Amino acid sequence: MKKYDVIIIGAGAAGLMAAGAAAQAGAHVALFEKMQxxxxxxxxxxxxxxxxxxxAELPEFIQHFGKNGKFLRQAFSRFFSKELVELVESLGADVTLERGGRFFPTSGKALDIVEALNFWIKGTGVEVYRSAPVRKILVSDERIYGVKIADGEELSCSRVVIATGGLSYPKTGSTGDGFSFSEELGHTVVPPRPALVPLTSKDSFIPEISGLDLRNVQAQLLVDNKKVASHFGEISFTTFGVAGPIGIGLSGQAIDALHKKQSVQIHIDLKPALDYQKLDARLIRDLTTNYKDTIKTILRGLLPQKLIALCLHDCQIAPQTAAGTFPAAMRKKIVHWLKNFTVTINGHRSYDEAIITAGGVSLKEVSPKTMGSKKITxxxxxxxxxxxxxxxxxxxxxxxxxxxxxAGKSAASFAKSDHS
Ligand SMILES: Cc1cc2nc3c(=O)[nH]c(=O)nc-3n(C[C@H](O)[C@H](O)[C@H](O)COP(=O)(O)OP(=O)(O)OC[C@H]3O[C@@H](n4cnc5c(N)ncnc54)[C@H](O)[C@@H]3O)c2cc1C
Structure with a gap:
């Protein structure tokens, strides 16, 4: 029987890092990846x-994870953005800081990061098995003693790191195996659900405006008519609903509300730089200057083509209405529409399009100091x-x-203590 100190299941970001860190700490490590x-x-x-x-600094960084963020404090205190950037740069993949504090490889190629990490783990002596799914984690008396792989072979080890990802983008290999392993071993799995995922709408106008990208808009998420979140930026319309940074950014709260059978709407202020008064003044100016034009023509200066017909339809205004005799009441209707363009959300797309999986192994049963299970040694x-x-x-x-x-460092140090 092959014998290792530490076996890592899954060679994504977490598993590659765990493997390299454990091997660097002196452990004999095998990394199993089910994809090629x-x-x-x-x-x-x-x-x-x-x-x-x-x-972002640590306190702000943690806030992006909501109430569970504090679990990450110790992991981030040991290995954070600075250490990550130093590591990948030492491996030849330079990193550039972009707008919004975002780090990207300078080459603009994600595959350079993968190559750097593959190079690193090879240098640290990790044995990598590709196209090699792990089927079972072997436990006796609440202690790990090995894993079983697809062909039935058993491998011995005293430490296992589950780094199998969630359920999103299953074509990349993340199909929820880690959730089943964890449940089999007595861990609680908080029900997984897609997050950072496009939202769907049955509003009749959605197919008409599909393909539209709106930039510099302010969007509010309304749950049961109460504002629960606000995002500024870009929203995209697809054949089924909304996507883009705002659409997916609001998806977590929208999905939670839909599960509770609450009503969900996105209100979009198409002209956030102008308050009602300024926007009304702008429209008055446009109508006065171009008094011979129709309202349809005038709206071209304020709205993308795809939204003009919708705006006029919703406000019940004939497109050919002359600017010169445009009633004030109609003008107010248009201003209100521009500040409150509303999309009703009725669902979300599947894991195939979800950037991340919410839910997963309950943090209550994992030590934030080591990432070790509180149930299985x-x-x-x-x-x-x-x-x-x-x-x-x-x-x-x-x-x-x-x-x-x-997880890699902790597993390696406990594995070493087995030998002593
Ligand atoms: C399209 C897209 C874009 C994204 N962009 C960003 C971004 O720019 N920035 C950002 O911070 N996050 C981004 N994310 C999220 C981020 O990529 C993930 O959160 C992160 O990669 C998760 O890493 P992981 O190692 O936990 O899981 P994964 O990357 O999912 O890796 C898990 C690995 O385990 C393997 N595996 C599963 N089961 C088994 C088994 N039984 N045996 C062996 N191997 C197994 C899988 O094949 C897979 O390789 C993006 C996600 C997607 C889908």
Whole structure:
């Protein structure tokens, strides 16, 4: 029977980091990846550019994970953005800081990060098994003693790190195996659900405005008519609903509300730089200056083409109404519409399009100091398999790298104590 100190299951961001960290600490490490290639999800992250971390300071960084963020404090204190950037740069992948504190590889290629990490783990002596799914974690008397792989072979080890990711983008290999392993071993899994995912709407106008991208708008999420979140930036309309940074950014709270059978709407202020009065003054000026035009023509200066017909339809104004005789009441209606363009949300897209999985192994049963299980001796967790998820900006990958690093180091030091 092959024997290792530490076996890592899953070669994504968390598993690659855990493997390198454990091997660097002197452990004999095997890394099992069920896909043919390691780091498939890193390779497609950040639209193929990999936003690997963020320059936010620790207190702000943690806030991006909501109430579970404090669990990450110790992992981040040991291995944070500075250490990550230093590591990948030492491996030849230079990193650049971009708008919003986002770190990207200077080459603009996510695959350079994967290559750097593969190079690193090779140098540290990790034995990598590709196309090699782990089927079972072997435990006796609440202690790890090995894993069973696909062909039935058993391998011996006293430490296992589960770094199998969540359920999002299953084509990259993340199909929820870690949730089943954890439940089989007595861990609680907070029900997984897609997050950072496009939202769907049955509003009749959605197909008409599909393909539209709105920039510099202010969007509010309304749950049962109460404002619960506000985002500024870009929203995109698709054939089924809303996407883009605002659409996916609001998805977590929207999905939670939909599960509670609450009503969900997105109110979009299309002209956030102008308050009602200024916007009304602007419209008066446009109508007066161009008094021979129709309202349809005048709105071209204020709205993208795809929204003009919708605006006039909603406000019940004939497109050919002349600017010169435009009634004040109609003008007020248009101003109100421009400040409150509303989309009703009725659902969300599947895991196939979800950037991250919310839910996962309950943090109550994992030590934040070591990432070790509080139930099974020798079991560790890292990355998205844990009940952690943040918004976009490089936070999720940093969490995977940091928890991976800590799990790898902890597993290695406990494994060494087995030998002494
Ligand atoms: C399209 C997209 C873009 C993203 N962009 C960004 C971004 O720019 N910045 C950011 O911070 N985050 C981004 N994310 C999120 C981020 O990529 C993930 O949170 C992170 O990669 C999770 O890492 P992980 O190692 O925990 O899991 P994964 O990357 O999912 O890795 C898990 C690995 O385990 C393997 N595995 C599963 N089961 C088994 C098994 N039984 N045996 C062996 N191997 C197994 C899988 O094949 C997989 O390789 C993005 C996500 C997506 C989908």
């Amino acid at each position: 290639q390691t780091g498939r999800k890193i390779g497609i992250s950040g639209k193929g550019r990999c936003n690997l971390s963020n320059s 020798g079991l560790y967790f890292a990355g998205e398999v844990l009940d952690l998820n943040a918004d976009t900006g490089g936070y999720n990958l940093q969490a995977a790298f940091s928890t991976g690093w800590l």
